[in-house]
Amino acid sequence: MNAMNAMNPMKLALGPLLYYWPRQATLDFYAQVADSPADVVYVGETVCSRRHELRLDDWLEVAAMLRAAGKEVVLSSQSLIESESDLKALRRIVAQADFRVEANDMSAVHLLTGAGRRDWIAGPTLNIFNPHTLALLAESGATRWVAPPEMSGAVLAELLASGAPQIKTEVLAWGRLPLAHSARCFTARHFNLQKDTCEFRCLGMSDGLVLRTREGEPFLTLNGVQTQSARVHNLLADLSSVRRSAQVVRVSPQGEHTIRVLELFRESAVGRLAPQEAFRRSAECMVEAPCNGFWHGRPGVEQYVPS
Amino acid sequence: MVAGLFSPAPAMTSNSRIELVCPAGSLPALKTAVDHGADCVYLGFKDATNARNFTGLNFDANAMREGVRYAHDRRRKVLLALNTYPQAGNWSAWTAAIDRAADLGIDAVILADPGLMAYAQKTHPALRLHLSVQGSATSYEAINFYAERFGIQRAVLPRVLSLPQVEQVIANTAVEIEVFGFGGLCVMVEGRCALSAYATGESPNCNGACSPGKHVRWEQTPSGMETRLNGILIDRFGDGERAGYPTLCKGRFDVGGETYYAIEEPTSLNTLELLPDLARAGIRAIKIEGRQRSPAYVAQVTRVWREALDRVMRDIDGFRVQPAWIAELDKVSEGRSHTLGAYYRPWK
Incomplete structure (x- = not known):
């Protein structure tokens, strides 16, 4: 364990906040993050352009505060680009030179390459599934990429073993899985509202809105235009195999206990907690049951325990 | 422009x-x-x-x-x-x-x-x-x-x-x-949907399949015809209803105590x-x-x-x-x- 740590130091990343929290709650959260074990923090709105509790200038202030606290800060861009105003917002993100950018759509890749940026992160929605596509993005200036959450550990290892370029790999290891994006807002739909007049009903749903089957089984989470799993993707027990492929391990923010989750990953990474023990202790940090099926090449909803 | x-x-x-x-x-x-x-x-x-x-x-x-x-x-x-x-x-x-x-x-x-x-x-x-x-x-x-x-x-x-x-x-x-x-x-952005992968392990992106037939089960029960995808209940139909294929974004689900087509109708x-x-x-x-x-x-x-x-x-x-x-x-x-x-x- 310790030998491996020496060879492959793990950076701990906090992904972008996917939910819409009130302004003060968001600022308070990032004040805590400044003192957390996260090495890398992604900030910015990635889900919905209508969300405005924090605007880009506010996010830049948060970013500066986190950098002053010693964090590597990345500005994340919106996953679904529909309108000219979405593109305007994207151009502003690309135009600032203080922070690296996470490209979550090919429009961002186009703007970043057009601006000659050579330091960006290829986000999890770019559908990078093979070494050829990864090489193209690396040649275009990506210095790190986030594997698609549906990619298994075995497929990822195979990708990296088959002539992958010099680029750092990041894996989502904690949080409700971002499964789909739509033009439609499902939270607004729940309240019989249209997206354009949504009354910002997702504001303050700290972990989204749970969708259950007609048998009462939690299945998905509605988060505005994004659909997530109801279960919490939790790779704490799989951290050793994650670290064989990834240099950066991502935790997705949630309503409560995010800092504790980061601590569990850190303690496990430095060998103070065995993976199984870290996983056991994480039970109190989960809003729903855990799942890790994707990492094991199985339906994502499954909690797979290797025998 | x-x-x-x-x-x-x-x-x-x-x-x-x-x-x-x-x-x-x-x-x-x-x-x-x-x-x-x-x-x-x-x-x-x-x-x-x-x-x-x-x-x-x-x-x-x-x-x-x-x-x-x-x-x-x-x-x-x-x-x-x-x-x-x-x-x-x-x-x-x-x-x-x-x-x-x-x-x-x-x-x-x-x-x-x-x-x-x-x-x-x-x-x-x-x-x-x-x-x-x-x-x-x-x-x-x-x-x-x-x-x-x-x-x-x-x-x-x-x-x-x-x-x-x-x-x-x-x-x-x-x-x-x-x-x-x-x-x-498709209600979701095509190429950005892993719902089927989440439920069944097979995705449009990697397997070319969404809600694939081999994971579908139709079952007549006392509470109606149930359609399941890899065991997950996608919908349940009463006697007068026409039971549709369980494409998972087009089922009826419960959100906040209300059962409806939460994502999209068939x-x-x-x-x-x-x-x-x-x-x-x-x-x-x-x-x-x-x-x-x-x-x-x-x-x-x-x-x-x-x-x-x-x-x-x-x-x-x-x-x-x-x-x-x-x-x-x-x-x-x-x-x-x-x-x-x-x-x-x-x-x-």
Whole structure:
């Protein structure tokens, strides 16, 4: 364990906040993050352009505060680009030179390459599934990429073993899985509202809105235009195999206990907690049951325990 | 509006041609589409290289050769969907499919993966490339990236944009734009949906399948007909209700104590009434969904859309949707109903 740590130091990343929290709650959260074990923090709105509790200038202030606290800060861009105003917002993100950018759509890749940026992160929605596509993005200036959450550990290892370029790999290891994006807002739909007049009903749903089957089984989470799993993707027990492929391990923010989750990953990474023990202790940090099926090449909803 | 390599696409004029692109899951469906007026037929191989990888569907090389000959003899085009994402371990199956497409004289390949586009461009420079809807390109900035890098000549837009947003895309790219006109409706951005992977382990992106049949279970229970996907209850139907296929985004679920179609109803996209607006916006092709559907579906839908497209190209201002068209199309629609989807803003 310790030998491996020496060879492959793990950076701990906090992904972008996917939910819409009130302004003060968001600022308070990032004040805590400044003192957390996260090495890398992604900030910015990635889900919905209508969300405005924090605007880009506010996010830049948060970013500066986190950098002053010693964090590597990345500005994340919106996953679904529909309108000219979405593109305007994207151009502003690309135009600032203080922070690296996470490209979550090919429009961002186009703007970043057009601006000659050579330091960006290829986000999890770019559908990078093979070494050829990864090489193209690396040649275009990506210095790190986030594997698609549906990619298994075995497929990822195979990708990296088959002539992958010099680029750092990041894996989502904690949080409700971002499964789909739509033009439609499902939270607004729940309240019989249209997206354009949504009354910002997702504001303050700290972990989204749970969708259950007609048998009462939690299945998905509605988060505005994004659909997530109801279960919490939790790779704490799989951290050793994650670290064989990834240099950066991502935790997705949630309503409560995010800092504790980061601590569990850190303690496990430095060998103070065995993976199984870290996983056991994480039970109190989960809003729903855990799942890790994707990492094991199985339906994502499954909690797979290797025998 | 945007600096770049491209001049805007020419505006629609009365003699601009909009191609009707129809689905074929089999050789009989291909012939039916051609016979009923399709300008292009799109199809896929019998494997995971395309997004309709269903049992009993699609083409082997011989059937494809015959299909290409049938279409070309009648001066129609054949487009090959290779629109899933290959991985390190199966990469060569996709490149072999591109090689075969070039050998067979396919008129264009429909791709989603940038790595494959680079391969096609390098290996078969004369082969025409279309950006698949699975490429999730929803803006002209994304589309122009693929054009600059790989020389794509057409892009199929995901079913997420409103009509003014479609116009905005077309005004800022030289790439031909193809839109979906009719058929099953993906509510999620195509290429960005892992719901099926989450429930079943098989995804549109990697396996070419959504809510695949082998994971489906129909079960009559005391509380009604239940449909399950890999054990997950997607819907339950009362005696008077018509039980639909458990596509997982079109089931009824409970949110906040209320049971309803939380994501989307079982319904089809039908944009017939928008045809003049889409034509004026400058679309170059309109796509009919449904490679998994029967030749009878292909015949019915192709016939109606051929007539509608001919009318709109002949007399755009005088175009009126014929009630008989709608009646014909609703017969073959999922849920026997239709929607304008995201083209109509309030849908969002």
